[in-house]
Amino acid sequence: MAVRDVRQAREVRQPAQAPSETQDFGGLSREQLLDLHYQMEVLRLFEEKAAEAYTLGKIGGFLHLYIGQEASGVGAISALAPSDYVVSSYREHGHAILKGIAPREVMAELYGKATGCSKGRGGSMHMYSAEHRLIGGQAIVGAQIVISTGIGFGISYQGLKDVALTFFGDGAVDEGAFHEGLNLSSVWKLPVVFLCENNMYSMGMSVSKAWSVPSLEPRAAAYGVPYISVDGMDVLAMRAAVSQAAERARRGEGPTLIEAHTYRFRGHSMADPARYRTRDEESQWKANRDPIVLFEQRLREAELARDEDFKANEEKAAAVVEDAARFADESPFPTEDDLYSDVLQDGSGAIAWRNKPSTPRE
Numbered sequence: 001m002a003v004r005d006v007r008q009a010r011e012v013r014q015p016a017q018a019p020s021e022t023q024d025f026g027g028l029s030r031e032q033l034l035d036l037h038y039q040m041e042v043l044r045l046f047e048e049k050a051a052e053a054y055t056l057g058k059i060g061g062f063l064h065l066y067i068g069q070e071a072s073g074v075g076a077i078s079a080l081a082p083s084d085y086v087v088s089s090y091r092e093h094g095h096a097i098l099k100g101i102a103p104r105e106v107m108a109e110l111y112g113k114a115t116g117c118s119k120g121r122g123g124s125m126h127m128y129s130a131e132h133r134l135i136g137g138q139a140i141v142g143a144q145i146v147i148s149t150g151i152g153f154g155i156s157y158q159g160l161k162d163v164a165l166t167f168f169g170d171g172a173v174d175e176g177a178f179h180e181g182l183n184l185s186s187v188w189k190l191p192v193v194f195l196c197e198n199n200m201y202s203m204g205m206s207v208s209k210a211w212s213v214p215s216l217e218p219r220a221a222a223y224g225v226p227y228i229s230v231d232g233m234d235v236l237a238m239r240a241a242v243s244q245a246a247e248r249a250r251r252g253e254g255p256t257l258i259e260a261h262t263y264r265f266r267g268h269s270m271a272d273p274a275r276y277r278t279r280d281e282e283s284q285w286k287a288n289r290d291p292i293v294l295f296e297q298r299l300r301e302a303e304l305a306r307d308e309d310f311k312a313n314e315e316k317a318a319a320v321v322e323d324a325a326r327f328a329d330e331s332p333f334p335t336e337d338d339l340y341s342d343v344l345q346d347g348s349g350a351i352a353w354r355n356k357p358s359t360p361r362e
């Protein structure tokens with residue numbers, strides 16, 4: 001039997017090689033297509049606004065932007081029902097908005113304000129809303145993979161038809177959690193969609209240096225999980241891939257692993273000067289593979305939309321983002337009294353340490 005040495009193909013993938021798998025418009029109407037464009041604009045402008053607020057000192061701690069990866073989030077979440085679950089990483093602001101949390105509440109959370117979706121106590125990496133079925137915002141790389149496996153178990157145990165979709169990066173697949181989550185959900189045929197956003201870097205570590213094989217396909221095969229490789233810069237291809245995986249999950253056939261090839265246009269976080277990649281590589285991606293520009297080109301060529309339509313979407317999105325920033329600016333910070341609320345479920349006296357006087361410093 002001929003064994004193919006997958007290592008032979010270990011070269012760094014160039015932007016031009018990224019495949020586009022969807023040739024049609026997925027049966028969507030012009031309005032639905034323009035709505036996908038609008039959603040990507042909201043995410044892009046929201047993150048640009050957040051970066052500005054961070055520079056002005058309005059946002060503290062870390063801030064990981066999703067700029068460049070919008071097609072992945074918009075395409076994926078547009079394929080889900082509102083009752084489906086999403087579990088994400090610290091790069092989740094856009095996912096929170098796409099799950100229906102108001103941009104105002106997401107921005108206020110970034111500012112640490114009491115009106116934020118996690119009451120200002122989670123911040124950038126810990127967006128959460130049980131109501132909208134966004135189960136984080138997880139700062140621990142790979143944690144979302146096993147959390148979504150647990151949610152999948154809950155869904156399956158209760159005989160429900162929901163799906164849990166989890167977003168994680170190329171760095172997370174080298175964690176034990178990835179292997180545990182994939183294996184167990186395959187054994188129990190859990191309704192989980194594993195979506196790896198391969199943006200080619202895990203902080204400063206390039207996939208070409210970190211992975212012994214250049215694709216996740218063999219890792220999926222190791223656990224008997226179907227694998228889909230998709231152009232993460234193509235919003236419709238993303239939607240099609242996640243639809244296929246979610247339908248399989250809903251039929252009770254188990255999980256799918258999707259590898260979305262994408263690129264983050266900014267550094268890992270606001271503090272990253274990105275010395276591990278060339279300016280030339282960055283500018284090639286920005287010039288040739290911007291997911292919003294690519295989608296506009298496609299709609300324009302098919303004569304489904306014109307520049308005025310895109311402009312109108314951009315203006316509408318800009319107004320939503322401005323409103324979110326104003327709301328965050330004007331909202332109050334949590335008070336000291338809030339410090340112990342929601343810490344433990346039973347707060348009726350169980351928190352003995354609350355009133356314990358702190359040891360004075362020498």
Ligand SMILES: Cc1ncc(C[n+]2csc(CCOP(=O)(O)OP(=O)(O)O)c2C)c(N)n1
Nearest residue numbers: 091139140141169170171172199201202203
């Ligand atoms: C278990 C764990 N190890 C290390 C870190 C530090 N860390 C934070 S983000 C990150 C990189 C993850 O990269 P990737 O999974 O590719 O996601 P991306 O940032 O590219 O979206 C690392 C190593 C962490 N948060 N958790």
Ligand SMILES: [Mg+2]
Nearest residue numbers: 169170201202
């Ligand atoms: Mg990455």
